[in-house]
Amino acid sequence: MIEVRRLRVLRALADHGTVTAAAEVLHLTPSAVSQQLAALESEVGQELLERRGRRVAITSAGRLLLAHADTILAEVERAEDAMRLHANGVNGEVRITAFATAITLLVAPALTRLxxxxxxxxLVVRDAEGHQGITQLLDGDADLAIAVEHRGSPRPDDRRLxxxxxxxxxxxxxLPPTHPAATPPDLPTSPADGRADSAFAAGRPAAAPIELAALADDDWVMPTPGNPIRDVVMLACEQxxxxxxxVHQSDDFRAIAALVAxxxxxxxxxxxAVxxxxxxxxxxxxxxxxxxxxYAAVRAxxxxxxxxxxTLDVLTEVAEKL
Incomplete structure (x- = not known):
């Protein structure tokens, strides 16, 4: 008989790569994780892991078991939900992770409506950068994540989500107010003092776009490494x-705008986010x-x-107004 809790340990190892990282997520000691994995190997009668120095790799048998584990764990969670709903009707808690802008634009208005x-x-809301929320969701620390699509996002065919x-x-x-490319040549000026049109100077987009190549020689204020916004900007510049x-780094858009100003x-x-x-x-x-x-993501x-x-219905309604 295969213990479900040991399947959770195997899944955590596959997701996080090391026994130490899996132990931290599962709130266990590394030795306890190793013992659970050894017991799982005994239960199935096959080697699930290969030791490679300090790291372990999952064998073909382990990958086969993982494919079934995802289905088993999903059904167990459905059963647990069904029992909770049977016990207390439709009352309960939903834990949401979202990045700051999404909390402001989506979650807060949705909370009022809900x-x-x-x-x-x-609703229990936790601030998490766009690339961190999915990890918390898959680890079971959140029920719903609002995230940003980026190169490190789970594949669309990931059956867990x-x-x-x-x-x-x-x-x-x-741009800084004095940037040479900030004022296009055809921007209207005030007849009184020759200054740029006040609507543009107030920070609203002008009609004429600016070519990204015009900023190639500037210093840049950028989100920190690992932030998916940085990935998008870096890719755009490369193109x-x-x-x-x-030169400067911050994950807070208010701080970025202040540094630029x-x-x-x-x-x-x-x-x-401006x-x-x-x-x-x-x-x-x-x-x-x-x-x-x-996008919003939940465990399948x-x-x-x-x-x-x-919650998703209301979030979608709010998003449509954006």
Whole structure:
């Protein structure tokens, strides 16, 4: 008989790569993880792991077992949900992870709406960067994640997840007020003092886009390594034939806009993440502009849970207004 808890240990090892990392996620000691895996090998009568120095690799038998483990664990979670619903109806908690902009634009308005439509639902919100929420979701530390599509995202055919597109937004250029490319030659000026049109100076996009190549020689303010926004910006710059000279780094868009406004460099920021008001100048990019694609994800085993479907319905409604 295969112990379900040992399948969870094998899945954690596959997801995180080392016994130590799996132990941390499972709140066990590394020796306890090793013991559970050894017991699992005894249960199935085959080697599931190959030791390679300090790391372990999963054998073909282990990968075969993992394919069944995902189905088994999903069914166990469905059974647990069914029992909870039987015990307390539709009252319960949904834990959401989302990045800061999504919390502001999506989660907070959805929370207000859900108080009216689903009074038995209690939302617990946790701030997590777009690449961290999926990890927390798969580890069981969250029930729903709002994430950003990027090169490290799970594949669309990952059977562990159900994904729901929410919205897509173009990136805009964020420039210091004195940047030579900030004011296009045909921008209207004030007859009184010759200054650039006040609407543009207030930070709203001008009609004329700015070519990304015009920023190739500037210093840049960039999100930190690992942030999916950085990946999108770096790829966009590479497509225009240059590597941005990164001088300052921050994952806070307000901090990025403040640094740019102070003349520290230029940046690209998703349009809806631009703080208001800002002293930095905002310019659109020519089509096709880099785009941030935001989606919601839940574990496939819980995709039909009433409280999660109610939350997703409201999140989708709010996203449509964006």
């Amino acid at each position: 108080r009216e439509t689903t009074p038995g639902l209690s 159900a994904r729901i597109p929410l919205y897509a937004e173009p990136f805009v250029a964020v 225009f034939g240059f590597q941005p000279r990164i 102070a003349g520290a460099g230029v940046s690209l920021v998703p349009r809806l 703080p208001e008001p800002t002293l930095a100048l905002i310019r659109p990019l020519p089509d096709p502009a880099p785009t941030r694609r935001v 085993s819980r995709a039909d849970h009433p409280l999660i479907t109610a």
